[in-house]
Amino acid sequence: MKSLTAKDVPQKGTRKSSSVWKRALQQRYLYLMSLPFVIWVIVFSYVPVWGWITAFQNYKPKNSFLDQKWVGLDNFIELFGDERFYLVLRNTLAMSSMGLIVGFTIPVIFALLLNEMKGQVFKRSIQTISYLPHFVSWVVVAGLVSKMLSTDGGAINQLLMSLHLIDEPIQFMAKGEWFWGIVTLSDLWKELGWNSIIFLAAMAGIDPELYEASTVDGAGRFRKMWHITLPGIRTTFMVLFILSIGHLIGIGFEKQMLLGNPLVTDYSEVLDLYALKYGIQMSRYSYGTAIGIFNSVVSILLVLIANGIYKRVTKESII
Secondary structure, eight states, rough: OOOOOOTOOHHHHHHHHHHHHHHHHHTHHHHHHHHHHHHHHHHIIIIGGGGGGGGEEEEOTTGGGGEEEEEEHHHHHHHHHHHHHHHHHHHHHHHHHHHHHHHHHHHHHHHHHHHHHOHHHHHHHHHHHHHHHGGSSSHHHHHHHHHHOOTOHHHHHHHHTTTTTOOOOOGGGOOOHHHHHHHHHHHHHHHHHHHHHHHHHHHSSOOHHHHHHHTTOOOOOHIIIIIHHHTHHHHHHHHHHHHTTTSSSSOOOOHHHHHHGGGGGGHHHHHHOOOOOOOOIIIOOHHHHHHHHHHHHHHHHHHHHHHHHHHHSSSOOOO
């Protein structure tokens, strides 16, 4: 009997490697199309991580990177010992939580109502009008909101006075306790239509035969929405919801900076504005980097925790 040699033994690793390269060659145009986006992610998302080292230094731009003074965790100790940090963290979590709740429930309801409309022309008109504010910059939106809430001819004050609900104009923009609600409602108006688009797309993918079968069984519109439409978009909703939880800390600063003023600073300042103030305006680059690291780490932990809870409850996972 002829004995097997090394040449006769099938090389599984080699075959697998060749199949991978063969598949990559067949899909080379897709890889080339995705290459600019991969480069963009590497340049703007991974390369800047190298700068996190400055959080452990007393960074001075005049010195080279290797000549900086190392301070260890001093910047983080100072950060967690600053009372202003906890005030800013409170504002950030309050506004982001309000925005998360309102920014998901209202668009879903709006998408459900649009999905039930029969007139296609009217439906498309409402949808187009609703997502147009998304393309308006926050500079313009902040100007509109400030003008509407102004005590000098503001539309809201004029309406309330004409209904005899108030005797004199209310200074909405000077009341810190109202600032969170103003930011949340402004963001809702701006992003309502845009946030509902993806839910409408998910609803369009639901099998029409399910609705036909429920009609035969005598189900009304609300029954169909509750038992067919909402379960049909559950996965889409949860993926977006969990990803949005990761942005509870990093909510940006445009809305707060443009709508805020010195009278409501204790309610309008968020972590990104706090980092901008200390990192850029005061030239404390290492301290600002420490704030950025805190934001990133907490965001990752929030996503992992939310995904873990979702996986435990539904046996599904997005990560």
